[in-house]
Amino acid sequence: xxxxxxxxxxxxxxxxxxxxxxxxxxxxxxxxxxxxxxxxxxxxxxxxxxxxxxxxxxxxxxxxxxxxxxxxxxxxxxxxxxxxxxxxxxxxxxxxxxxxxxxxxxxxxxxxxxxxxxxxxxxxxxxxxxxxxxxxxxxxxxxxxxxxxxxxxxxxxxxxxxxxxxxxxxxxxxxxxxxxxxxxxxxxxxxxxxxxxxxxxxxxxxxxxxxxxxxxxxxxxxxxxxxxxxxxxxxxxxxxxxxxxxxxxxxxxxxxxxxxxxxxxxxxxxxxxxxxxxxxxxxxxxxxxxxxxxxxxxxxxxxxxxxxxxxxxxxxxxxxxxxxxxxxxxxxxxxxxxxxxxxx
Amino acid sequence: xxxxxxxxxxxxxxxxxxxxxxxxxxxxxxxxxxxxxxxxxxxxxxxxxxxxxxxxxxxxxxxxxxxxxxxxxxxxxxxxxxxxxxxxxxxxxxxxxxxxxxxxxxxxxxxxxxxxxxxxxxxxxxxxxxxxxxxxxxxxxxxxxxxxxxxxxxxxxxxxxxxxxxxxxxxxxxxxxxxxxxxxxxxxxxxxxxxxxxxxxxxxxxxxxxxxxxxxxxxxxxxxxxxxxxxxxxxxxxxxxxxxxxxxxxxxxxxxxxxxxxxxxxxxxxxxxxxxxxxxxxxxxxxxxxxxxxxxxxxxxxxxxxxxxxxxxxxxxxxxxxxxxxxxxxxxxxx
Numbered sequence: 001x002x003x004x005x006x007x008x009x010x011x012x013x014x015x016x017x018x019x020x021x022x023x024x025x026x027x028x029x030x031x032x033x034x035x036x037x038x039x040x041x042x043x044x045x046x047x048x049x050x051x052x053x054x055x056x057x058x059x060x061x062x063x064x065x066x067x068x069x070x071x072x073x074x075x076x077x078x079x080x081x082x083x084x085x086x087x088x089x090x091x092x093x094x095x096x097x098x099x100x101x102x103x104x105x106x107x108x109x110x111x112x113x114x115x116x117x118x119x120x121x122x123x124x125x126x127x128x129x130x131x132x133x134x135x136x137x138x139x140x141x142x143x144x145x146x147x148x149x150x151x152x153x154x155x156x157x158x159x160x161x162x163x164x165x166x167x168x169x170x171x172x173x174x175x176x177x178x179x180x181x182x183x184x185x186x187x188x189x190x191x192x193x194x195x196x197x198x199x200x201x202x203x204x205x206x207x208x209x210x211x212x213x214x215x216x217x218x219x220x221x222x223x224x225x226x227x228x229x230x231x232x233x234x235x236x237x238x239x240x241x242x243x244x245x246x247x248x249x250x251x252x253x254x255x256x257x258x259x260x261x262x263x264x265x266x267x268x269x270x271x272x273x274x275x276x277x278x279x280x281x282x283x284x285x286x287x288x289x290x291x292x293x294x295x296x297x298x299x300x301x302x303x304x305x306x307x308x309x310x311x312x313x314x315x316x317x318x319x320x321x322x323x324x325x326x327x328x329x330x331x332x333x334x335x336x337x338x339x340x341x342x343x344x
Numbered sequence: 345x346x347x348x349x350x351x352x353x354x355x356x357x358x359x360x361x362x363x364x365x366x367x368x369x370x371x372x373x374x375x376x377x378x379x380x381x382x383x384x385x386x387x388x389x390x391x392x393x394x395x396x397x398x399x400x401x402x403x404x405x406x407x408x409x410x411x412x413x414x415x416x417x418x419x420x421x422x423x424x425x426x427x428x429x430x431x432x433x434x435x436x437x438x439x440x441x442x443x444x445x446x447x448x449x450x451x452x453x454x455x456x457x458x459x460x461x462x463x464x465x466x467x468x469x470x471x472x473x474x475x476x477x478x479x480x481x482x483x484x485x486x487x488x489x490x491x492x493x494x495x496x497x498x499x500x501x502x503x504x505x506x507x508x509x510x511x512x513x514x515x516x517x518x519x520x521x522x523x524x525x526x527x528x529x530x531x532x533x534x535x536x537x538x539x540x541x542x543x544x545x546x547x548x549x550x551x552x553x554x555x556x557x558x559x560x561x562x563x564x565x566x567x568x569x570x571x572x573x574x575x576x577x578x579x580x581x582x583x584x585x586x587x588x589x590x591x592x593x594x595x596x597x598x599x600x601x602x603x604x605x606x607x608x609x610x611x612x613x614x615x616x617x618x619x620x621x622x623x624x625x626x627x628x629x630x631x632x633x634x635x636x637x638x639x640x641x642x643x644x645x646x647x648x649x650x651x652x653x654x655x656x657x658x659x660x661x662x663x664x665x666x667x668x669x670x671x672x673x674x675x676x677x678x679x
Contacts, residue, residue, distance in 0.1 A: 095554075097528055097550060097551045097552075097553075098550060098551075099547045099550040099551055101547060102531075102539070102547050102551070104529065104530060104531070104547075104551060106527075106528060106530060106551070108527075108528075110555075179561075180561065183452070183558070183560040183561060184441050184450060184452060184560075185441065185443075185446065185448045185450055186448070186450075187446070187448070195446070206441070206443055207441040207442075207443055207446070207448060207450070208441075209452075209558055209561075210439075211454065211555050211556045211558070212555045213555075213558070213561070214527070214553055214555070214557070216527045217523070217524065217527060217553075217557065217561065217562065218561060219563075
């Protein structure tokens with residue numbers, strides 16, 4: 001069985017393996033033992049701490065294969081961003097230059113450097129071992145966070161964002177970086193990307209142009225990729241959009257990948273999820289609909305996928321094996337929601 | 345003899361021909377008869393006015409070949425720019441982007457739209473017939489207005505500027521316009537250029553980019569012409585630079601041609617201008633070339649002569665050309 005749970009200290013080695021598989025592009029999980037240890041410690045502190053939206057809490061979950069007890073995927077939620085160091089993005093605004101006498105009316109999309117997403121929650125740090133990219137593991141990994149958000153909304157800012165990887169070629173070259181960022185400091189995209197992962201994004205942001213940029217004046221190669229995701233990220237974008245996330249004109253300052261955003265309460269899996277009291281039986285016939293199901297515990301949070309027939313109201317009958325995996329007993333509550341948006 | 349004098353209504357035919365010959369990119373001499381007629385009228389009023397400070401006056405001169413009985417060139421000095429209509433230019437500023445941690449220190453030039461030259465005097469509308477671009481005639485024409493400024497400093501501002509035509513190809517295409525202005529105006533350079541001379545100048549504010557433009561983000565072609573003058577105005581640039589005008593990073597917002605500037609009292613011809621009582625004699629054929637003018641505003645006349653020794657001696661014809669008599673006080677400076 002595949003199950004989501006908070007990261008623990010003993011996951012360090014497995015995370016290092018994952019980091020090597022993820023490669024340099026995955027800046028939020030660097031292949032550095034010390035940083036992995038501190039990342040786990042920070043996450044444990046978030047799960048065990050009091051509610052505090054005045055500091056950045058980083059909740060990181062692992063996807064465990066219960067047969068091997070190995071963590072094969074990782075995902076995270078930040079309670080809030082931009083408080084310890086500035087959070088930068090480009091906002092695509094509109095400028096109209098008009099002259100009635102000359103019958104000229106021009107609309108200009110313009111990039112504004114902004115900190116607008118300060119004090120938003122963020123879903124982040126998603127990586128799944130390529131060997132496990134099947135059986136809806138990717139959906140479980142990504143959407144398990146929504147049940148956690150539904151259960152503990154007080155721990156997160158009400159608005160939430162997700163940064164999508166922007167367009168880059170096979171050699172890791174970003175057209176947006178080459179046409180814009182590279183002019184402002186002599187550094188390849190990979191280096192800038194790495195510094196971002198090291199938490200030095202603010203240094204880089206200080207070097208970026210501070211004045212608004214007329215998109216029409218930028219090279220075509222740059223214009224083409226603003227707000228566009230890397231082809232490999234297209235499914236992730238679609239999944240988030242199905243859940244209610246929207247592109248609202250904010251893009252990453254380095255690769256111009258879109259930032260998707262929504263209110264936590266408007267995420268489909270949050271809004272439609274509900275509590276069920278469980279009954280436990282040894283053998284439960286599998287239903288037709290994949291459901292995300294989680295317990296209601298904070299530090300012992302567990303979430304997985306199970307196939308059930310749509311319950312009208314409680315109780316929800318689950319197998320002994322599932323109850324054990326979710327660390328619950330009969331009569332206790334679970335939170336559940338269909339894994340996918342129901343087709344009407 | 346070549347004489348520079350204020351333009352008159354009778355000069356309009358030749359003036360129109362000059363404007364037709366200048367072509368695109370010479371915004372101060374629009375090929376537009378009504379506007380040119382207005383320019384002549386405005387000049388006549390300016391020369392006739394009694395002013396004690398620089399205002400809206402614009403003094404337009406013509407150069408006359410008295411032997412050929414023909415007008416061969418024109419030039420203007422505007423008392424001020426930007427008072428009734430906003431005067432725009434781009435200033436090339438350096439923005440330093442620096443990070444000690446990353447060992448990066450980059451200086452990025454950016455173009456800032458500004459009104460820095462509001463209230464400055466301006467040398468403009470220079471045109472000289474091709475067959476007269478020799479024998480110091482270009483210097484006579486261009487510098488006669490400087491001597492005029494020396495005689496009547498109260499009519500001009502503390503700063504003087506001159507816009508140099510930017511790089512434009514034979515088809516009238518400006519690389520800077522194609523890269524910048526076209527996006528904002530959605531019209532050809534020539535069309536926009538013509539509009540600037542009309543009463544529509546304020547349209548610039550409505551249409552041009554309001555935020556600074558980072559130079560490295562512009563096309564290579566556009567970058568290459570910022571602050572560069574058209575090869576056809578090389579001689580004028582040399583003359584004005586010799587007079588002390590220099591490039592301080594301001595360029596035209598349409599073609600990015602350089603705008604030269606100087607403190608008016610530091611202009612060489614003004615600094616070196618002297619007054620003396622003129623003597624009559626045979627025409628001096630050797631000695632240093634000097635610009636000489638009478639001290640009249642409305643009947644201003646300026647010629648090239650030569651000066652040997654301490655006294656300024658002019659022939660009867662030269663005195664007649666200047667409309668003065670022996671013993672009158674004249675202003676002169678070394679060419």
